[in-house]
Every structure is written in structure tokens, then in C-alpha cells.
Amino acid sequence: MYIDIKNIINELNEEIEFLKQKVTHEPKLISLVVEPDPSTLSYLKSQKRSTKKHGINLEIIESENLIDDLSHYNQDITVDGIFVARPLAKGYSELDIARNINPLKDVEGVSLFNIGSMYYEEELFIPCTAEAVVKTIENTTEIRGKNVVVIGRSTTVGKPVGILLLKRGRDATVTIAHSKTVNLQEITRKADILVVAVGKANFINKDFVKEGAIVIDVGINVLESKVVGDVSSDVAEKCEVTPVPGGVGNVTSLILIRNVFKAALDKNI
Ligand SMILES: NC(=O)c1ccc[n+]([C@@H]2O[C@H](COP(=O)([O-])OP(=O)(O)OC[C@H]3O[C@@H](n4cnc5c(N)ncnc54)[C@H](OP(=O)(O)O)[C@@H]3O)[C@@H](O)[C@H]2O)c1
Known part of the structure; x- marks a missing residue:
């Protein structure tokens, strides 16, 4: 028998709608991509569709230096969330992302701070x-x-x-x-x-x-x-x-969208 995930999808959609009402600006997500392979390009296509559907401004950046770009977008106050496409290009590791992404914009839940908080049973942004x-x-x-x-x-x-x-x-x-x-x-x-x-x-x-x-x-x-x-x-x-x-x-994709709104809400003043 197959498990029906409709309920989870509905619950997440409701949570997203609730957050949307509270966020006072159009959320902006940066997707950093280094040397994309065909599976990454196909993932980004579907990310474009889902962010558009939910009213998120997505910018896909072909990065030449991931660490410099992370540092740049970490500080850019117009950016709510940062996503790094996988598989990572040669020369980069998950630890590079974990160390260098701003935990407040870490909508994938991979930063050292967010992972460490999870270890202490706090769920902020989790993978x-x-x-x-x-x-x-x-x-x-x-x-x-x-x-x-x-x-x-x-x-x-x-x-x-x-x-x-x-x-x-x-x-x-x-x-x-x-x-x-x-x-x-x-x-x-x-x-x-x-x-x-x-x-x-x-x-x-x-x-x-x-x-x-x-x-x-x-x-x-x-x-x-x-x-x-x-x-x-x-x-x-x-x-x-x-x-x-x-x-x-499908659940993972909606959680990412929900997290962009969560990050945007944290920036409301
Ligand atoms: N549905 C989603 O939203 C979603 C999101 C992310 C990933 N994925 C998919 O989930 C899968 C796993 O992703 P991942 O990033 O976790 O992959 P990963 O980093 O390659 O990890 C694979 C794990 O499988 C273990 N493994 C490999 N061969 C094995 C064997 N013969 N017996 C037991 N364990 C074995 C590896 O063990 P070692 O550690 O010993 O090498 C490793 O821990 C991939 O198909 C990926 O595309 C799906």
C-alpha cells in the first residue's frame, strides 16, 4: 500500500498561506549554482515554477566563487533566503556551506548553527x-x-x-x-x-x-x-x-518554500 501525503501537503500549504499574510514584502530567494549538471538544471526549472506560484522572487546565480558569493548574499539586506544547488561542484564540500551561510537565511537548514541547535533539540531551520x-x-x-x-x-x-x-x-x-x-x-x-x-x-x-x-x-x-x-x-x-x-x-519542496516565508517574516520590522 502507498502512503497518501495529501494531508501533509495541505497542512504545509495552510502554513505557507498563514505566513504569507504576515510577511510585509515580496520574499527573495537566491539559488547559487556552480557548474550545473542536467539534474540540477531540471531541479532549478521546478524551483522556478514553485517559487513563482508562491510569489517568491527567485534569482538564480551562476557562481564562480561560492564562498565569496555566500558572504555577499549573507549581507545583502534585500535577500531573505539562500539555497545552494546540489550536487556541489568539485572543490566544495557540505562543510564549506555549513560554515559560510548566514543561519538566518539558511532555508535548507544546513548551517553549523542550525545543525548544532537541532543537536540540542531546538528546531530552527532543520534540513x-x-x-x-x-x-x-x-x-x-x-x-x-x-x-x-x-x-x-x-x-x-x-x-x-x-x-x-x-x-x-x-x-x-x-x-x-x-x-x-x-x-x-x-x-x-x-x-x-x-x-x-x-x-x-x-x-x-x-x-x-x-x-x-x-x-x-x-x-x-x-x-x-x-x-x-x-x-x-x-x-x-x-x-x-x-x-x-x-x-x-514533494513535501521537501514545500518545506523549502515555507522556510523562505519564515526567513522573510523574521525580517519584518
Ligand atoms: N526526496 C528528496 O527530497 C531528496 C532530498 C535529498 C536527497 N534525496 C535522494 O536521497 C538519496 C540519498 O541522498 P543523500 O544525499 O543522503 O546521499 P549520499 O550522501 O550519497 O548518502 C548515501 C548513503 O547511503 C549509504 N549507502 C550506500 N550504499 C549502501 C549500501 N550498499 N548499504 C547500506 N548503505 C549504503 C552510504 O553509506 P556510506 O556513508 O558508508 O558511504 C551513505 O551514507 C539520493 O537518491 C538522493 O537523490 C532525495
């Missing part, structure tokens, strides 16, 4: 995809006491999902697996909730899951010109699974 995963689980099932397995330990997805689910009040028991994990199948078969953020098409099949588990498919892969997740379709025969496309990715 958008991780928030999307947590919202989707909260909307589907009770988390407290559940055995959650997250496959993937990236800074923007796997690790923050683990931290957010461990938070007091959510109270999951969390296992984070990665490429060096031994006996992955044995671990995933014990999960009440399985989050898959690996980036390999059809990586998880029905032999990896327990009957009735909730499975959150974060993966976005292109297979024979079609977008597919990390979870193969047979898993939906045994579990409740988020669809790809049309699942976590």
Missing part, C-alpha cells in the same frame, strides 16, 4: 528532507518506542533524521545503517519504520522488510528514463510505502 521524512512518519503512525532503522548517514538526510527521531517527545529507538553495516537485512527486518536514503534504484526489496512496516523512500534515481526510488514496488505488498515520485520529494 528540509529530514523534516519531510519526520513529518511523513508523524502523519502516518505513532513514533514513540518504535524501532526505526535509517539506511544512509549523510549530513543532510540520514544523520538528521536519526537525531530528529531520537528527540525527547518523539522517542524512537534509532539504528543508522550505512555501506559498512554488516547483515543489513537482519537489521532492516526488525524495523517498525524503515527510512531508505541510499541513492540506489530498487535497493530494498520485500525480503528486507517486516510485514506491516512503514517504509519511507527518500531515494531519487533515474532508471531507463524514469524517476524511481530506493525501494522496489514489491515492498508495497507487505508494507505502507511512500511513493516516488510524489512522496518525500
